[in-house]
Amino acid sequence: xxxxxxxxxxxxxxxxxxLCETRNNVVIGVGNKNAxxxxxxxxxxxxEDMQGEPxxxxxxxxxxxxxxAVGLDRSIVYIANVVKCRPPNNRNPEQDEQDACINxxxxxxxxxxPKIIVCLGKIAASALIEQNFPITRDHGxxxxxxxxxxxxxxxxxxxxxxxxxxxxxxEDLKKIKQKYDELKSxxxx
Ligand code: URA
Numbered sequence: 139x140x141x142x143x144x145x146x147x148x149x150x151x152x153x154x155x156x157l158c159e160t161r162n163n164v165v166i167g168v169g170n171k172n173a174x175x176x177x178x179x180x181x182x183x184x185x186e187d188m189q190g191e192p193x194x195x196x197x198x199x200x201x202x203x204x205x206x207a208v209g210l211d212r213s214i215v216y217i218a219n220v221v222k223c224r225p226p227n228n229r230n231p232e233q234d235e236q237d238a239c240i241n242x243x244x245x246x247x248x249x250x251x252p253k254i255i256v257c258l259g260k261i262a263a264s265a266l267i268e269q270n271f272p273i274t275r276d277h278g279x280x281x282x283x284x285x286x287x288x289x290x291x292x293x294x295x296x297x298x299x300x301x302x303x304x305x306x307x308x309e310d311l312k313k314i315k316q317k318y319d320e321l322k323s324x325x326x327x
Pocket of ligand 1: 181182183192194197198
């Protein structure tokens with residue numbers, strides 16, 4: 139199996155799609171490499187590309203606030219994206235860019251082996267749960283796959299654009315924390 143060091147080198151040297159031509163940094167992931175819960179966004183934006191860390195811009199600050207409110211933070215969770223290089227002008231990552239990058243996320247999953255994966259937004263949910271995922275309808279629904287529980291909620295950028303979604307996302311996050319606590323307590327039995 140690939141080690142973290144090998145995976146990081148593969149990502150840093152990657153020229154698997156056109157996004158390598160415009161990136162400043164490869165944004166691999168951040169947080170606890172033994173996390174029981176992993177959050178996955180779509181791809182780095184401007185600030186993430188400049189700093190090499192996921193979710194550090196406005197959407198990231200909102201994500202941090204919401205995580206802190208349920209007692210989770212970057213030292214407990216792991217945060218990554220479907221694509222590791224910034225799509226120019228923050229456009230959605232194209233399917234071929236996602237296809238070129240998804241194996242890095244799979245390898246991260248295999249190294250971390252989280253019990254829960256939270257997809258932030260439609261792009262991540264479509265890549266990880268099912269194609270063309272209807273996020274407005276099916277956010278907050280659990281999907282069991284192998285040894286991992288998947289769930290999608292709105293992307294924090296969508297919450298910044300539409301405040302009315304915040305309450306719904308907050309309900310999703312409370313549900314996610316409840317499942318996290320349940321799985322942790324099963325571990326301790
Ligand atoms: N949006 C994402 O999907 N990921 C980030 O890392 C930042 C913003």
